[in-house]
Amino acid sequence: xxxxxxxxxxxxxxxxxxxxxxxxxxxxxxxxxxxxxxxxxxxxxxxxxxxxxxxxxxxxxxxxxxxxxxxxxxxxxxxxxxxxxxxxxxxxxxxxxxxxx
Numbered sequence: 001x002x003x004x005x006x007x008x009x010x011x012x013x014x015x016x017x018x019x020x021x022x023x024x025x026x027x028x029x030x031x032x033x034x035x036x037x038x039x040x041x042x043x044x045x046x047x048x049x050x051x052x053x054x055x056x057x058x059x060x061x062x063x064x065x066x067x068x069x070x071x072x073x074x075x076x077x078x079x080x081x082x083x084x085x086x087x088x089x090x091x092x093x094x095x096x097x098x099x100x101x
Contacts, residue, residue, distance in 0.1 A: 001086040005060075009083055012059030017042065018052045022061060025075040032065070032074030 013019050024041060025033060033041070039049050053073060056062035060079045065072045 001082045006083060006086045009059040009061055009079065012055045012061055015052070015055070017044070018056055021049075021052060022056060022075060025062060025073055026077075026080070028074070030074060032072045035071045035073065038073065 013022060021038060021042060024038070035046065035049060035053075039046055042049065044052075053062060053064065056073075057064060061076055062073050063076055065074070
């Protein structure tokens with residue numbers, strides 16, 4: 001993962017509401033959550049949800065699936081794995097190498 005990609009992903013999670021949405025979607029797995037259900041859970045209007053979802057989609061942390069007039073959102077676990085690997089490879093290991101030197 002490139003640093004720029006990681007920064008975009010981290011930026012998309014830098015809002016407490018988006019982080020809460022993302023955690024809800026992670027818990028739901030492949031089933032995901034519908035837009036209306038997310039609005040109800042989060043107690044936010046559709047326009048606000050749409051704004052937050054566009055940020056999460058831009059960070060490649062969430063995907064949307066449209067069926068008729070209904071939209072379902074799911075977390076992207078592959079991107080989560082890439083972010084964890086990025087943190088381990090680019091942060092943790094570099095710090096460990098400095099300590100060993």
